[in-house]
Amino acid sequence: MKLLNPIIALLATTVIAANMASAEGEFGYNVELDVAYGKGVVRSDRGLVERDLLLDVYTPSTNNADYTKTDAVAETLRPAVILVYGGGFQRGGRRQAPYTEFDAIHSRMEDYARLLTPLGYVTFVIEYRLAPELPEPTMALDVDWVLTMEEDLTDAGMRRVNFAREALGLGPLEGDEGKTVVWKTILSAAEDLEKAVDFVRASSEQFGVDPARIALGGHSAGAATVINAAHGLDVPVAAIFPLSPPLSAIDLSKTVTSADETPTFHVVSQYDEPAVLEKAPGFTQAMRSAGADYELVWVPGFPHFYPHNSPSLSDDGTRQALSERLIDFLEEQLMK
Numbered sequence: 001m002k003l004l005n006p007i008i009a010l011l012a013t014t015v016i017a018a019n020m021a022s023a024e025g026e027f028g029y030n031v032e033l034d035v036a037y038g039k040g041v042v043r044s045d046r047g048l049v050e051r052d053l054l055l056d057v058y059t060p061s062t063n064n065a066d067y068t069k070t071d072a073v074a075e076t077l078r079p080a081v082i083l084v085y086g087g088g089f090q091r092g093g094r095r096q097a098p099y100t101e102f103d104a105i106h107s108r109m110e111d112y113a114r115l116l117t118p119l120g121y122v123t124f125v126i127e128y129r130l131a132p133e134l135p136e137p138t139m140a141l142d143v144d145w146v147l148t149m150e151e152d153l154t155d156a157g158m159r160r161v162n163f164a165r166e167a168l169g170l171g172p173l174e175g176d177e178g179k180t181v182v183w184k185t186i187l188s189a190a191e192d193l194e195k196a197v198d199f200v201r202a203s204s205e206q207f208g209v210d211p212a213r214i215a216l217g218g219h220s221a222g223a224a225t226v227i228n229a230a231h232g233l234d235v236p237v238a239a240i241f242p243l244s245p246p247l248s249a250i251d252l253s254k255t256v257t258s259a260d261e262t263p264t265f266h267v268v269s270q271y272d273e274p275a276v277l278e279k280a281p282g283f284t285q286a287m288r289s290a291g292a293d294y295e296l297v298w299v300p301g302f303p304h305f306y307p308h309n310s311p312s313l314s315d316d317g318t319r320q321a322l323s324e325r326l327i328d329f330l331e332e333q334l335m336k
Contacts, residue, residue, distance in 0.1 A: 025063040025064075026067070027067050027118065028060065028068040029058045029060060029118055031057065031058055031059075033056050035054060037054070037126065038053045038192065038196070038199060039053060040053050040135060040192055041135065041136045041138075042129055043133070048136060055124045055125060056094050056110070056113075057124055058113040058122070059122055060120055060121070067118045069120050072335065075210075077210040078121060078213075079210055079213035079215070079330070079334035080215070081113075081122075081123045081214075081215045082196055082200060082217070083112055083123060083124065083125045083126070083218060083222070084222030084223070085109045085127075086218065088160050088165070089161065089185045089186060090132065090161060090168060091164050092222070094109070094126070098305075104302050104305050109217075109219070109222070110125055115323055116330070121334070129185065129188045129189065130185060131185040135189075137184055139187055144254065145232045146187070146250065152247060153183065156246075158173070159274075160275045161182055182247075189221070190228040190232060191233075193216065193226065194229055194235050197214060213334045215239040215330060216235075216240045217240065217326075218242060220245070220246065220276075221246070222243075224242070224245040226242045226245070227248040232255055238333055239262065239263045239265070239329070240265070241266075241326060241329065242265075244269060244276045246275035246279055252286040260292075261290055261293075264292065264293070265329040266283065266295065266297065267297045267322065268280050268298060268299070270299065270301055271302060272303065272304050273304045276304065295314065296315055297322070300312075308322055308323040309323050310322050
């Protein structure tokens with residue numbers, strides 16, 4: 001009997017895994033986990049080392065027409081969305097429990113993947129290097145498209161960083177040394193997202209993706225990373241949707257200068273973090289002054305964390321679920 005137990009356990013695991021895969025297909029998507037998209041340098045006890053950077057791939061399925069926009073899924077090459085989680089550049093992951101704040105339950109990036117994939121998008125939820133790993137970017141800390149560290153890392157921003165660290169049981173990052181850790185993480189995250197876009201474009205045939213129809217989306221630190229990649233590093237994508245972005249490193253006077261800027265769907269909540277609210281007006285003004293394709297949306301009644309089906313208000317006075325408004329934006333930009 002002792003020899004049989006491991007076999008039974010293995011069979012049970014196999015059956016459960018098969019059932020989960022089947023269930024995912026019935027809900028309009030299939031998932032491939034832990035795909036390596038690049039490498040990043042972090043600091044360890046052994047000095048600087050490289051580690052794999054991973055992502056999860058959500059692919060549309062036509063198993064159940066009730067969950068699937070079958071006409072979009074039938075495309076040979078589909079549009080893609082790359083999703084970047086938040087967490088103050090300190091925490092987060094591709095599969096995690098949702099954040100909560102003032103009883104508001106947050107939609108994770110994997111929730112957005114499950115929303116969008118049945119509609120015909122191949123979605124990628126990526127990880128990136130976080131501050132506790134002490135990442136080392138390859139770019140210079142004063143590369144020409146960024147603000148100075150002192151300008152960007154405001155007191156409000158650092159308070160949010162240390163809020164996330166406290167949730168991890170870590171001590172605060174303080175002074176110039178602490179700010180340098182955060183700054184290196186912000187730049188490393190932008191590099192990692194650029195690598196993810198390069199990987200998706202290079203693997204477009206493997207995943208059935210149209211490389212000309214890729215969008216980036218993220219929340220909080222992930223949203224800032226999306227802005228840094230698209231408007232700072234000029235990563236070639238068709239659209240972005242930053243949700244409550246703080247600490248975006250870009251120097252707006254150098255990076256948002258023409259109507260050709262990446263189309264942007266910018267979301268801020270009514271009771272968002274000061275680190276978000278202090279950044280939003282400048283970005284909005286720059287995008288509108290440049291004549292760029294830009295939409296600002298407010299989520300009323302919520303703090304920094306909010307579900308994707310929460311109500312949203314546009315500056316034209318319309319009220320619509322955030323998820324529906326996002327879907328409309330992506331369809332306009334990627335389904336042309």
